[in-house]
Amino acid sequence: MTGNSAHAAKPSEGADAIAIACSIVIELQKIVSREIDRIDPLVVSITGIAGGGGTYNVVAAEARLKGAVGMERPASMRGRGCCRSRRASLQVTMPVRRWT
Numbered sequence: 001m002t003g004n005s006a007h008a009a010k011p012s013e014g015a016d017a018i019a020i021a022c023s024i025v026i027e028l029q030k031i032v033s034r035e036i037d038r039i040d041p042l043v044v045s046i047t048g049i050a051g052g053g054g055t056y057n058v059v060a061a062e063a064r065l066k067g068a069v070g071m072e073r074p075a076s077m078r079g080r081g082c083c084r085s086r087r088a089s090l091q092v093t094m095p096v097r098r099w100t
Contacts, residue, residue: 047067
């Protein structure tokens with residue numbers, strides 16, 4: 001995720017990439033229950049989050065999630081791969097493992 005850094009005292013002047021990443025983790029969990037047919041086995045796992053530059057008083061401009069998607073029929077996934085909002089952008093690249 002790419003947002004805009006800002007001083008922590010004025011977070012409204014930036015777009016907090018870590019907050020965006022946390023929201024995405026929650027929304028990704030909904031894919032299994034709301035977007036995929038109930039008979040299609042699917043696992044969405046977020047296994048890591050990293051971001052920020054280590055400065056305690058600056059809103060993070062970038063964050064990265066890592067994880068994996070496992071499914072029996074990859075064609076059943078209707079993801080778009082990229083989304084944008086007013087102040088931040090997201091590029092999604094996830095490995096898809098086909099169960100055999």
